[in-house]
Amino acid sequence: MKAVLLGATRGIGRSLARLMAERGDALVLLGRDEDALARSAADLQVYGERRVGTARCDLSDPSGFAAALDAADAALGGFDTFVLSAADFARPAELEADDDRCARLIAVNFGNSVALLEAVRRRLLARGGGTLVVFSSVAGDRARKPTGVYGATKAGLSHYAESLDLRERARGLRVVLVKPGFVHTNMTAGLPAPPFAGQPDPVAARVLKAIDHGWPVVHAPAVWRLIMLAVRSLPRALMRRLEF
C-alpha cells in the first residue's frame, strides 16, 4: 500500500500510521507543523524500516492542496490510498461565543475537507482507483444536544463520503467512512468519558481492517455501531429531554 495521511501526527491517525509502517506500507505524512511531521516520520521509521516522507499541508488553506498531493505523488510514485483524519474540534459553548471560530471549524471540517477529497478523488480515478479513508464521527449520525455545529460538519462529511462510495466504487474508488465513537485522544481530553470509550491503538487496528476489506462504513470501537443504532431510533421528544 502506498498511503498518504493527513492528521497522522496525532491521535488515531498516529496509531494507524504505526500499524501501516510496521507491516511495510510506504507512507507520506501531510500536516501543517513541520517539526511535528519530522518527529512523527522518525517515529514511524522505528516501527517500520522504510523511509517516511513528509509534506506541508494545512487543511485551513486549500491553495496548498495541489502542491502537497504532488509532493506525495512524487515521493511514492503515485499513491493508492489517502487517509484524512485531521479535523477541527471545539466545544459548543466556544463556537457559540465566537462566529469566526465557528466559521473556521465549518470550513476545515467540511468545505476544505471536501475540496481536498475531491482533488484526491480525481487523481485516484485518473489512475484507475484506490482507497479514500475519511474520518467522520458518530457525532454526525444523529443530532444530539451537544453535537451542534461540529456534528453538523461531520454529518455533511459522512453524507458526502457515502454518496461518493455509491457512485465511484464500481469504477475502482473505494471510500471507507470511519466513525469513531468516544476515543481517548487529545481531541477528547477533558471531556467526560462515556462508557465504551476507546483507546487509539485498538481503534486504529479496526480501521486498518476496514481499509483492507474495503468496508464502506466502520464504527470504532465496534460497539458504537449498536449504540448509534439505538440512539438513531430514539424519538425526538425523548432526545429533547436527554443531555448526552
Place this chain on the structure above:
Amino acid sequence: MTQLSGWGRVPTLEGLEQLGEDLAANCRAASLSRGLGRAYGDAALPWKAGAVVAGTRLGDRVLAFDRATGVLRAEAGFRLAQLEHVARAAGWVSPVSPGTRQVTLGGMVAADVHGKNHHVAGCFGAHVRGLRLQLASGEALEVGPEREPELFDATRGGMGLTGHILEVEVALARVARPWIVVEEECAPDMPTLVAALRAASRSWPYTVAWVDLLRRGAALGRGVVIKGRWAEAHEAAPTLPRRSPADERLAVPCDLPGWVLAPWSVGLFDALYYRLHRWRPRRGLLHPDAFFYPLDGLRAWNRLYGRRGFVQHQCVLPVDQGDDVVTRYVELLVQRGGTSFLTVLKDCGPEGRGLLSFPRPGLSVALDLPMRGASTQALIDALNAFVRQAGGRIYLAKDALTRAEDFAAMEPRLPHFDAVRRRWDPQRRLRSALSVRLLGDAA
C-alpha cells in the same frame, strides 16, 4: 475536572489532567507531569484539589533508535509496552522491567524503577544516558552524566519534582533470544525462603519471591522463589508469538464488593498457588511478559480491592544484622492484625546515583494492604517505625500514607535533594500531593 488517583486509588483528588502531544507546551502551566498513573499513592496527583497536572501519555514518539548500539531516545510518554514491542524485534530489551509494562519512560525515570535484576543491573536510571527536562522556569535543558550531573541525579528517582521530563535516552540490553528460562523453588517457611532467594541471586540475574502471608504459624512466609535468565541462542526460538500474555484480554469490569478479596478468598488462592507450584514447579521457557508482567493480562485489577482501594507498603531492609529482619517485619504485620494479599520479596544490590532512589543493599518487601481507614494508617505507622529502626527506607512510588517525620528519618539524602531543588526551583513551583505530604511543600 475529573477524579485523579494512583493505582491503589488512595487518595483520590479532584484535578485536571491536561493532555497534549506537544509535551513542552502541555506542561507549561502544570506543576507536575503524570504518566499512566501507575504510582500507587499520591506521587502523580496535583498538589491541591483542582490543580493542573500535565498528562504525558500522548507524547509517545520514538525520536531515534540505533539498532546497532541499542540506544533509544523517545518522548517521555512512550510506554514500556511500546518499547518492548519495538526493541524486541531488533534483539533488544529494557535493561530494567518493573512489575507492569503500563508505565511511561518519564515515569520510570521519575520513580527510578527497579526490577527483579536489581542486584545485577541497578535501577532504570542507571541505564539512562540523558534527559530533556523542562525546568520550573520554563527553560528546557539537556541533562546527563556530563551535563548538570547533580540535577540528573536528583531527577532519577526525584518523583517529577525537579522538572518536567520531556525526553529520555536509554541504553537497552542485548539478548540472544526474547525468551526467559525460568526455574522455581518452593520454601516451607520464611527463613528458608529468604535464604533461597539470596542464594538464587548469586547465580541468577532475575530473582523474586512470592510469599504467602495468610498461612499462620510455622508456615508463615512460605513461598516460591522464581529465578530467570534470558535464553541462549540454542535454547529458544528467535521470535515470540504475536499475542502476549500481558495483552489485556480480561478485565475487572467494576469495583468488587469489599468482602470478595478477604483473608478467606486470598488464603484459598495462596494455598492453591503454593501447592500447585510445589507439586509442579515451572521450569523451562517462559514468555518474558508472563515472567515480568504477570498481572498485566488482567486490566484494572486494582478494582479487585473494591471502592476503598488499597495501599502498598514497600520497604528495603538492610540485612547486615541478619536475614531475620524480614521475618520480624512480617511478624509485626501479623501481630498488628494486618493482612497482605500479595507479598513480594526481592534482593537489592548497591545504591544507585539517584538522590531519592529507593533501592539500597538488603531485601525489599512489598505488601498489598486493603485500605481500611485509620487502622491502615496505624499499621503503616507501625511498619514505618520498624523500617526506621532497621535502617531501611520506603519506596515513594508505592507510598500513600507515610508521615513526613518518618520519611525524613529514613532518608539522610533528603537535605541534598532539597538543596538541588532549591537551586533549580527556588519557589518550589513543581510539586505534587506527595511533596506536600512528605517534603514540606506549601499546600
